[in-house]
Amino acid sequence: MTDRHTGVTVPARFRTEDCSLKDVLERVGDKWSILVVAALAREPYRFRALQRAIDGISQRMLTLTLQRLERDGLITRTVIDLRPPRVEYALSATGHSLTVPLRSLADWAEEHRAGIAASRARWDAQQSGSGS
Numbered sequence: 001m002t003d004r005h006t007g008v009t010v011p012a013r014f015r016t017e018d019c020s021l022k023d024v025l026e027r028v029g030d031k032w033s034i035l036v037v038a039a040l041a042r043e044p045y046r047f048r049a050l051q052r053a054i055d056g057i058s059q060r061m062l063t064l065t066l067q068r069l070e071r072d073g074l075i076t077r078t079v080i081d082l083r084p085p086r087v088e089y090a091l092s093a094t095g096h097s098l099t100v101p102l103r104s105l106a107d108w109a110e111e112h113r114a115g116i117a118a119s120r121a122r123w124d125a126q127q128s129g130s131g132s
Helices: 021-028 031-042 047-053 059-071 093-129
Strands: 076-078 086-091
Touching: 021 031, 021 076, 031 047, 031 059, 031 076, 031 093, 047 059, 047 086, 059 076, 086 093
Parallel strands: none
Antiparallel strands: 076 086
16 A cells, blocks of 8 residues: 555555554553553552552543553453452453563663663753754
């Protein structure tokens, strides 16, 4: 298929018209989804405990993130019949499989963190020195 704007042939796996790579990457690539998956990789959590485990996430953002991850089949939501009812969130099998590439990404980030920080400092110095 040829992209109508650029005239470039787009491989089928990169087309955006269907539930494709773009949709999946938007879900698993956003900051809050990654942090929720990373937390749930350690253990299942109740809502408030999960919120405490993820620094800076608001109640609303955690609620939306959990709903989206559940919709995509990455987490499970289990209601435990107690008084009051208890809700627990855990990774599904698909969610667990996501931890493998996330671990690789985290390892890469750790390995290159210092170099990226140095590059940012050089770029920032150049920008401030050029009057831009």
